[in-house]
Amino acid sequence: MKRQKKDSWADSTLAIHAGESKHGVGGPVAASIVRSSTFTFSDTAEMKRWAEGRSSAYIYTRYGNPTLTVAEEKLAGLEHGEAAVVTSSGMAAISSALLAALQAGDELIATRQLYGGTYRLLRDILPRMGIRVHFVDSDLAGAERLIGPKTRALYVETPTNPTLQLVDLRAAAALARRHRLVSIVDNTFASPVLQKPLTVGFDMVVHSATKALAGHSDLIGGAVVGSRQWVDQARKMVIYLGGCMDPEGAFLLIRGIKTVELRVARQCRTALAVARFLEGHRKVARVHYPGLPSHPQHRLARRQMSDYGSMLSFDMKEGLGAARRVCDRVRLFLLAASLGAVESLVVLPIFTSHYKMSHAELRAAGVSPGTVRVSIGLEDPRDLIADLKQALDGS
Numbered sequence: 001m002k003r004q005k006k007d008s009w010a011d012s013t014l015a016i017h018a019g020e021s022k023h024g025v026g027g028p029v030a031a032s033i034v035r036s037s038t039f040t041f042s043d044t045a046e047m048k049r050w051a052e053g054r055s056s057a058y059i060y061t062r063y064g065n066p067t068l069t070v071a072e073e074k075l076a077g078l079e080h081g082e083a084a085v086v087t088s089s090g091m092a093a094i095s096s097a098l099l100a101a102l103q104a105g106d107e108l109i110a111t112r113q114l115y116g117g118t119y120r121l122l123r124d125i126l127p128r129m130g131i132r133v134h135f136v137d138s139d140l141a142g143a144e145r146l147i148g149p150k151t152r153a154l155y156v157e158t159p160t161n162p163t164l165q166l167v168d169l170r171a172a173a174a175l176a177r178r179h180r181l182v183s184i185v186d187n188t189f190a191s192p193v194l195q196k197p198l199t200v201g202f203d204m205v206v207h208s209a210t211k212a213l214a215g216h217s218d219l220i221g222g223a224v225v226g227s228r229q230w231v232d233q234a235r236k237m238v239i240y241l242g243g244c245m246d247p248e249g250a251f252l253l254i255r256g257i258k259t260v261e262l263r264v265a266r267q268c269r270t271a272l273a274v275a276r277f278l279e280g281h282r283k284v285a286r287v288h289y290p291g292l293p294s295h296p297q298h299r300l301a302r303r304q305m306s307d308y309g310s311m312l313s314f315d316m317k318e319g320l321g322a323a324r325r326v327c328d329r330v331r332l333f334l335l336a337a338s339l340g341a342v343e344s345l346v347v348l349p350i351f352t353s354h355y356k357m358s359h360a361e362l363r364a365a366g367v368s369p370g371t372v373r374v375s376i377g378l379e380d381p382r383d384l385i386a387d388l389k390q391a392l393d394g395s
Ligand SMILES: Cc1ncc(COP(=O)(O)O)c(C=O)c1O
Pocket: 089, 090, 091, 092, 115, 117, 118, 157, 161, 186, 188, 189, 207, 208, 209, 210, 220, 221, 222, 338, 353
């Protein structure tokens, strides 16, 4: 069994071959699902070496598993990180990364434009653990003034869910470096196909692998990618708190990663066509898509992303009632949360990702009651536009 060299591979090659073992004639081509919770030691001497931290043998799947390792090596390669740990969900990745960086008494600076679940974790749970969170806008204005002796980490998401605001990755990483903060970014919306935050100085990238990486709406998973030092700390949290990925899930993730580049490229083309169509519709007040020249951060998007992504959102002129009618009238788009998969989806953020948030919090996050979030899949763009047209015209 030999491991492949991956140092010089481009993304599409890495996605397919990184982490895979070649078994020679008659060996399996697809990764095997090692469906075992535990692994045997050769003898007690090996057991002792493991207990002393001198053995990297697999011992128990919560600590590591050969199928999980294949997914981890692909993700480390795609994000240009030294290592990765896969987790049971995106939220397990986010909480493990945060707890790797923070302890009671520490302070965190975070953007307030975040996936609602992350925002609620920062708002409701971290303070209960003695961690104070300061929220700033995605442009990080005023962040520097909030940094004090107890500030340990900076957490951002870009583009943001659901209004596609951008954080300047280079500026954010530089700010963190200047103040010796651990920098963490949620790269779910862009995926490593479109941006690689570790290459501009971020310490950890977190993913909901449920989305573009898995890509088929059949897996809940996550990942933390970064330097070996930070990933070791995040893995420790996964081991302590139990948020490990299941080998069956890792197999689906591996399969998804192999086509992520192709899927994202096609989704970006379709999303731009859909965004242009929506921008021209009389009932739409505003379209949020970084690929449109009307997006306030279009130039930043051009600079830091290689394309503009599969996600967009739009605000209906007539507010919530009209937004509900559009969502109730679509026939091809599915009315479902989540994103990044082969099926195109619509949701109302105020009833899904951004539930349990006050009017003021929604306003600060840029979410209006009439905001519809769209995740573009792999259907023909003409069919998607025709579906939105009939839904909007009749709304
Ligand atoms: C940007 C972003 N990060 C994290 C998450 C959480 O991921 P998961 O649902 O896999 O726990 C989501 C879920 O929608 C998300 O959109």
